[in-house]
Structures are given as structure tokens and as C-alpha cells.
Amino acid sequence: MDILLTAEGRARPFDRYRQLREIAPVHKTAQSPMWFLTRYADCEAVLHDPRFGKPDPSGGAGGVSGATASLSSAFTRHGLVFLNPPDHTRLRALVSGVFAVRRVDALRARIEEITDTLVADIGEVLEVDAMDALALPLPITVIGELLGVPAQDRNQFRTVVRDVTAAMEVGVAPEEIASAAAAMRDMESYFLELVARRRREPADDLVSMLTRSADDGLLDIEELVGTLILLFSAGFETTTNLIGNGLNTFLDHPEAWALLQQRPDLVGAAVEEILRFESPIQVGSRMALEPAEIDSRRVEQGEMAVLFLGAANRDPLRFADPDVFDIQREPKPSLAFSGGVHYCLGAHLGRLEGRVVFERLLRSFAGMHRVGEGPRWRGSLVLHGLEELPVRFERR
Numbered sequence: 001m002d003i004l005l006t007a008e009g010r011a012r013p014f015d016r017y018r019q020l021r022e023i024a025p026v027h028k029t030a031q032s033p034m035w036f037l038t039r040y041a042d043c044e045a046v047l048h049d050p051r052f053g054k055p056d057p058s059g060g061a062g063g064v065s066g067a068t069a070s071l072s073s074a075f076t077r078h079g080l081v082f083l084n085p086p087d088h089t090r091l092r093a094l095v096s097g098v099f100a101v102r103r104v105d106a107l108r109a110r111i112e113e114i115t116d117t118l119v120a121d122i123g124e125v126l127e128v129d130a131m132d133a134l135a136l137p138l139p140i141t142v143i144g145e146l147l148g149v150p151a152q153d154r155n156q157f158r159t160v161v162r163d164v165t166a167a168m169e170v171g172v173a174p175e176e177i178a179s180a181a182a183a184m185r186d187m188e189s190y191f192l193e194l195v196a197r198r199r200r201e202p203a204d205d206l207v208s209m210l211t212r213s214a215d216d217g218l219l220d221i222e223e224l225v226g227t228l229i230l231l232f233s234a235g236f237e238t239t240t241n242l243i244g245n246g247l248n249t250f251l252d253h254p255e256a257w258a259l260l261q262q263r264p265d266l267v268g269a270a271v272e273e274i275l276r277f278e279s280p281i282q283v284g285s286r287m288a289l290e291p292a293e294i295d296s297r298r299v300e301q302g303e304m305a306v307l308f309l310g311a312a313n314r315d316p317l318r319f320a321d322p323d324v325f326d327i328q329r330e331p332k333p334s335l336a337f338s339g340g341v342h343y344c345l346g347a348h349l350g351r352l353e354g355r356v357v358f359e360r361l362l363r364s365f366a367g368m369h370r371v372g373e374g375p376r377w378r379g380s381l382v383l384h385g386l387e388e389l390p391v392r393f394e395r396r
């Protein structure tokens with residue numbers, strides 16, 4: 001099980017996924033039974049089955065490791081991603097309008113503007129860590145503006161969110177759980193304070209909008225703060241990894257970048273292929289809320305299903321030649337944004353940011369090359385991305 005336990009296994013899990021899928025696609029672990037699913041059809045079926053849901057937020061084992069539950073306070077546990085219907089349905093309805101396709105498309109000009117500034121800065125020096133110069137600052141600025149987190153406050157969250165998400169991993173060390181819990185408390189007090197400020201001085205942003213809804217009795221303070229923390233962290237960690245993983249994949253496949261230079265109309269398809277090929281979230285989980293079946297095998301109430309989304313996205317029964325990066329492959333949805341009631345709320349926004357970045361890079365630079373020893377992976381599995389990606393861009 002070195003997919004879960006070694007840094008190398010977590011960073012490049014794909015061979016291990018294949019072995020697991022070939023030997024035991026529906027694998028039941030011996031202790032505290034968990035079901036490891038690596039086929040597309042089984043993961044998709046669980047995501048759409050109402051007998052599976054999130055563990056009870058009031059306690060018990062949460063997530064793959066249980067660490068998420070042990071570190072999280074009442075606030076974080078009430079973010080909508082941790083809830084089941086009907087609370088989930090009510091909370092999701094309150095925020096879903098902001099992430100609707102039409103509303104997000106209206107952000108395109110601003111996303112282009114932010115990207116252009118970052119790309120112009122890269123143009124000055126040409127050799128950069130692309131994570132630091134582009135993949136991190138773009139999504140954090142976009143979600144920060146949408147929520148109404150002031151610009152000067154945003155950078156502190158780079159490390160805070162990282163500390164929090166480190167504890168979502170499997171087999172985390174106790175000191176990581178402790179620093180995640182401290183980081184979580186920092187986020188909670190920050191957002192509680194921001195809510196109080198926006199209550200006094202409302203602005204045209206999501207924090208003000210949701211604070212109004214809370215004052216109207218549509219959600220409680222724990223759900224409000226939990227959802228703000230969730231939106232903020234989900235809004236940039238994942239998109240950062242879409243951009244970073246995408247650039248890294250193009251550096252490995254210069255022929256695909258050359259094709260995109262000739263056919264910029266393929267940029268949307270390229271983003272879908274990156275999402276499938278190097279999915280920014282590799283693992284999801286659900287608990288059986290009542291007895292159920294997976295692939296005709298009985299699952300008892302309370303047992304967890306670990307959904308290897310990154311494995312499902314490379315399942316040959318779903319995608320022909322799944323280990324080939326092909327931006328012209330037959331379009332078919334992947335599970336990169338999960339599925340069912342928790343399907344990613346920010347999917348359209350994440351895709352749009354990805355498209356704009358690659359469009360702008362194609363337009364601004366003649367080419368890009370790897371420098372140094374190659375990329376440094378974060379060594380985490382759930383959030384699949386790079387620590388550092390040194391790149392040299394070539395002027396036009």
C-alpha cells in the first residue's frame with residue numbers, strides 16, 4: 001500500500017493504481033473495513049448512491065484517515081462539503097448562484113487582467129518557479145476577490161491552508177495534526193472577525209451576502225464560517241494544482257504544447273485532459289449511511305468507501321489508452337470534480353482559470369523549458385500537486 005504510505009507512492013501513484021485495479025478493483029481492507037475502489041464505474045456509482053454520504057459531522061471517523069475529524073472544530077465540520085442532505089442541500093442552494101456558469105463567465109475579463117499582470121512579471125525575468133509566479137497567486141486572488149478577503153490578508157493563507165490540508169492525508173504524523181488544528185483555529189478567528197466587519201460595513205462580496213443570509217436565519221454561524229473557510233481553501237489549492245500539473249505535463253509533452261500553439265481552440269479540451277490525467281484531487285471518500293452494495297458485494301452501515309478518483313480517471317474501461325496524455329481524445333467527463341450531490345461547486349471557475357492561464361502563456365511566449373532537476377511533488381496524495389516547478393519561458 002505504498003500509494004498511501006510513501007512520498008514516492010503518493011506523488012506518482014498511477015502504476016500502483018493499475019496494479020490494484022487489475023488485482024482487486026473492489027478491495028476490502030482487513031481492519032476497520034474500508035473499501036478501496038479504483039474503477040470508474042464503481043466510484044461513480046457510490047457518488048450517485050444516496051445510501052452513501054459524509055460521516056456524521058458531529059463526530060466519529062471522518063475522511064480516509066480520521067484525522068480530519070479529530071482536528072476539526074464545530075465550524076469546519078459544518079462546511080457544506082462535510083454535510084449530508086437536507087442541510088447540505090440548503091447550504092449549497094445559498095451559494096450555488098455565485099458559481100453558476102453565467103456569473104462565472106462574467107469574471108473572465110478580471111481573471112484575464114490578473115493573469116496578464118502575472119504573465120508580464122514573468123516576461124521580465126523569464127526564469128521562474130511557476131508555482132510561485134502563477135499557479136498560486138492567480139487562484140488566491142480570484143477567490144479572495146470573490147469572497148471579499150482583503151488583498152493584504154491573502155498571503156498569510158498560503159501556509160495556513162497548506163498546514164490544514166496536510167492533515168487530510170493518509171498516515172499523517174501527530175505534529176502535522178497539531179499544526180493543522182492550530183492553522184484551522186487561525187482561519188476560524190480570521191473569518192469570524194471578517195464576518196463581524198462585513199456586518200458593520202457590507203460590501204459587494206460573498207462574505208457580506210452569506211452574512212446577510214445568516215442574519216435572516218438561513219444558516220447558523222458555524223455553517224457560515226465553515227463554508228467560508230471551505231470556499232476559500234477549495235477555491236485556490238485545487239486550481240493551483242490544475243495550473244501546476246498542467247504546466248508540468250506540457251513540459252513532459254512538448255508535442256502537446258506545440259499542437260496547442262497551432263490549435264488554441266483545443267485549450268478547453270486540454271484543461272479537461274489535464275484534469276483527467278493529473279487530477280488535482282486524487283481521492284474522495286463516502287460512508288455507507290445504511291447497508292448497501294458495491295459491485296454486488298454487501299457493505300455494512302458505517303463502513304467507508306475510499307474512491308481513488310485519479311485511478312478511476314485512468315480506468316481503461318472508461319478511457320482508451322488512459323496513460324497517454326492526449327488533448328484530442330474523445331470528450332468524456334472524468335471524475336476530477338467528483339460527482340453526485342457534492343459535485344464541485346467551483347468546477348466552472350476552476351476550468352475558466354485554467355483556460356485563461358494557458359491561453360495567455362501561449363500568446364505571450366514562444367516556448368517553455370524545464371530548468372534544474374525537474375519538479376518537486378508535494379508528496380501528498382489527496383491534493384495532488386507540486387511544491388516547486390522551475391521553468392524558463394522563451395520570449396516571442
Ligand code: HEM
Binds near residue numbers: 081280343346
Ligand atoms: C481545478 C480545480 C478544482 C478541482 C479539481 C476541484 C475538485 C473538487 C472535488 C473533487 C470536490 C468533491 C469533494 C467530494 O466529493 O467530497 C469538490 C467540491 C467542492 N469544490 Fe472544488 N475543485 C476545484 C475548484 C474549485 C473552486 C475554484 C471552488 C470555488 C470556491 C471550489 C469549491 C468547491 C466546493 C464548495 C465544494 C463542495 C461542494 C459540495 O460539497 O456540495 N472548487 N471540488
